[in-house]
Amino acid sequence: VSSVADxxxxxxxxxxxxxxxxxxxxxxxxxxxxVSSSPASPCFLDLAAGDAALADLIASLLAPSGPLLVAISxxxxxxxxxxxxxxxxxxxxxxxxLSSTAASSDKVISxxxxxRVGSKLHLSVFEYYLFWFAYYPISAxxxxxxxxxxxxxxxxxKPSLKPRVLLESLVSTLxxxxxxxxxxxxxxxxYLKLLYAYLKEFVPSDCAPPxxxxxxxxxxxxRDGVDAAGSFRRAEFFVHTLVQFWLVGDDFSPLxxxxxxxxxxxxxxxxxxxxxxxxxxxxxxxxGDAVKLLVMYLNRSSVCKLADAGNVFDGMLLRKESCDSxxxxxxxxxxxxxxxxxxxxxxxxxxxxxxxxxVLVFSAxxxxxxxxxxxxxxxxxxxxxxxxxxxxNCVSDGKMQRCDVGYSPAWQGFVLSNYLFYSSLVVHFLGFxxxxxxxxxxxxxxxxxxxxxxxxxxxxxxxxxxxxxxYHSRVSDSQSCCLDDVLKYVPTIREQLQGLGGWVVxx
Numbered sequence: 001v002s003s004v005a006d007x008x009x010x011x012x013x014x015x016x017x018x019x020x021x022x023x024x025x026x027x028x029x030x031x032x033x034x035v036s037s038s039p040a041s042p043c044f045l046d047l048a049a050g051d052a053a054l055a056d057l058i059a060s061l062l063a064p065s066g067p068l069l070v071a072i073s074x075x076x077x078x079x080x081x082x083x084x085x086x087x088x089x090x091x092x093x094x095x096x097x098l099s100s101t102a103a104s105s106d107k108v109i110s111x112x113x114x115x116r117v118g119s120k121l122h123l124s125v126f127e128y129y130l131f132w133f134a135y136y137p138i139s140a141x142x143x144x145x146x147x148x149x150x151x152x153x154x155x156x157x158k159p160s161l162k163p164r165v166l167l168e169s170l171v172s173t174l175x176x177x178x179x180x181x182x183x184x185x186x187x188x189x190x191y192l193k194l195l196y197a198y199l200k201e202f203v204p205s206d207c208a209p210p211x212x213x214x215x216x217x218x219x220x221x222x223r224d225g226v227d228a229a230g231s232f233r234r235a236e237f238f239v240h241t242l243v244q245f246w247l248v249g250d251d252f253s254p255l256x257x258x259x260x261x262x263x264x265x266x267x268x269x270x271x272x273x274x275x276x277x278x279x280x281x282x283x284x285x286x287x288g289d290a291v292k293l294l295v296m297y298l299n300r301s302s303v304c305k306l307a308d309a310g311n312v313f314d315g316m317l318l319r320k321e322s323c324d325s326x327x328x329x330x331x332x333x334x335x336x337x338x339x340x341x342x343x344x345x346x347x348x349x350x351x352x353x354x355x356x357x358x359v360l361v362f363s364a365x366x367x368x369x370x371x372x373x374x375x376x377x378x379x380x381x382x383x384x385x386x387x388x389x390x391x392x393n394c395v396s397d398g399k400m401q402r403c404d405v406g407y408s409p410a411w412q413g414f415v416l417s418n419y420l421f422y423s424s425l426v427v428h429f430l431g432f433x434x435x436x437x438x439x440x441x442x443x444x445x446x447x448x449x450x451x452x453x454x455x456x457x458x459x460x461x462x463x464x465x466x467x468x469x470x471y472h473s474r475v476s477d478s479q480s481c482c483l484d485d486v487l488k489y490v491p492t493i494r495e496q497l498q499g500l501g502g503w504v505v506x507x
Contacts, residue, residue: 001057002057004025004061004067005057005066005068007021008021008068009067019080019081021071022075026125026128027083030128030129033058034133034135034139035132035139036139036143037143039144043136043140044058045058046140046143048190049190055190058190059193062194063197064201072126073126075125076124076125076126080125082122082124083128084120084121085123085132087120091245091248091250092249092250093110093244093248093249093250094109094113094121094244097110098116098120099119109255110240110244111237112237112240112241115127130237130238131241131245133194134242134246136191137286137290138246138284140286141287142284144285144286191290192289192290192293192382195290195293196293196297196382196384202231203235203297204231204235239330239333240333242290246283246287246290246291246341247338247341249283249341251340251341251344253500256336256496258499259499282344282348282353285354286357287341288357288360288361288363291338291361291364292360293382295367295368298331299374300378300379301330331414331417336499336500338365339420339425339500341361342362342365342425343428345357345358345361345362346428346429347431347432349432351435355440355443359447362447365421368418368421369418369421370407370454371414372405372407372408406457407457407460408459409459412485415460415463416467417492419493420493420497422460422464423467426451426455433448463486466486470486470490471494
């Protein structure tokens, strides 16, 4: 790692960038950084978990201002190289799309397919790096699964201390969503710190889409003003990459049913009826922490913009208006994949599943449901240490700054736009809780308690009741004046529910 950093620093100027390094050494370097090929051969990021010196070297190399990202940026400016990401490591849906001969629907499937050439996806050096970075949690989960399989079948019975240990772990995991002691800050993994650094660098809170025109910047040309919005194009590619690799992943229903039918795309939910292994796939374990951080960051952006943008989610439903806030832009992108990510976790997990993975996904859902609780202190603990030093977890006046923020009418637009997270997903969670209650009473009761806490606001519950009344009944003229603010959301809620996938709707 140190040799690579020294080499890149010696060749820091754009004109001196060695093409051979990117063509020959970069793929091997990224593989060693992010992929554990076997339990006996962990990647550098995994090794850094137990080696502080190695962690510092990797953080210095991979930081946004580090030598590798600087060299990658220079290489792209001079068009030194293009890459293709291994097909077998792509999410199933992207691999399926690339195997199709028709590319006319690529823009609908994912804007990441903009670089498609035939059956291959051509990427810039920066895009290639982001793909490997997003792939790391999936690689780590695959390595752990292989390690478990090599040890043979594990007994279903657990040690007698399991409930107590799980309860302590669960309380620690859920603490950040319910307020915690600011004097005690957990040590975050190097990967999460790098993720937060990249989000700050590539998806800044003041990064907003340009006004005028529709669609994604990844498919616009210079005449549409892409040069003036280069930073947003990079942000969009990064967020799309994380969503596709983490949230969509191997989902058998990655697109709304109506979209698939409109563009003649195959309904994987129908194929799954003859292939159960296609439908009953859990999201990759270990993604919960990363997804939670992504949600926390985008929620924090919405808090920062709420005062200036008013109700930032107004006009989002039909997606015909440009939003003034990145929260208003990113929310439709994350909404359906995140819903199904949480839903698949609840519906497809078996009784012998690791409860820690389920709790992490549950925690990400709770963070998404409470954007009004997003605070910068929750993100500060993910900061990378400064160059040549370490983070100092000093005790500040966090107790004075942290207040018990609850739902207010200013967030009505968010709740209405994400109504299914507060209604149908709660019902699916209760089904999961009923299934697991006898196998892990302590953990399930803690999660149920947290859901009840979120829905305990009388104002929030009143809004949910109002939407339910508008959704299920024909409103008379005398009632319409009381429900005008929610009636306009009912068609979209119905469309969202019908577009979740044939299997889920039938269930």
